Amino acid sequence: MNDNFNQKQVLQKLEHFCAYQERCHAEVISKLYSLKMAPDEIDNIVVQLIEGNFLNETRFACSFARGKHRIKFWGKIRITNELKARQISSTNITLALKEISAEEYITTFDQLSERFWDSLQEKNNLKKRKKFCDYLLRRGYESNLIYDKVKVLETS
Structure with a gap:
């Protein structure tokens, strides 16, 4: 004791x-x-x-996913990895990711990516692409989303 x-x-x-x-x-x-x-x-x-309902893993996972997406603008991959690091079950991780609607996810991704692209001062296009992709990969967004977005932003 x-x-x-x-x-x-x-x-x-x-x-x-x-x-x-x-x-x-x-x-x-x-x-x-x-x-x-x-x-x-x-x-x-x-x-x-x-x-006493002070501790609820499902409630924690859902709150964590919502907060990290809305406040820190994390993608699903980063949220999943962070929850796994906290030993949250895959069932609860799946439930938590459902807290983020597809529309909200894409809207956040678009706003974040456009704002970051515009803020990059890099003149070399390859370096600019790399910085952009690395940033969004670190944030936990899916590579196919990032590569599609970089193609759109380069042509605009």
């Missing part, structure tokens, strides 16, 4: 931690380890958080 906190105090602390912002199981477990909790206590607290 941890000397600094009893299990009830830790549960309250973690309820606040989860209520403040959606969390995935991995973040909560990491937080509990940082509080030097024993593995059986961690399991017990995680179960209580799930039962």
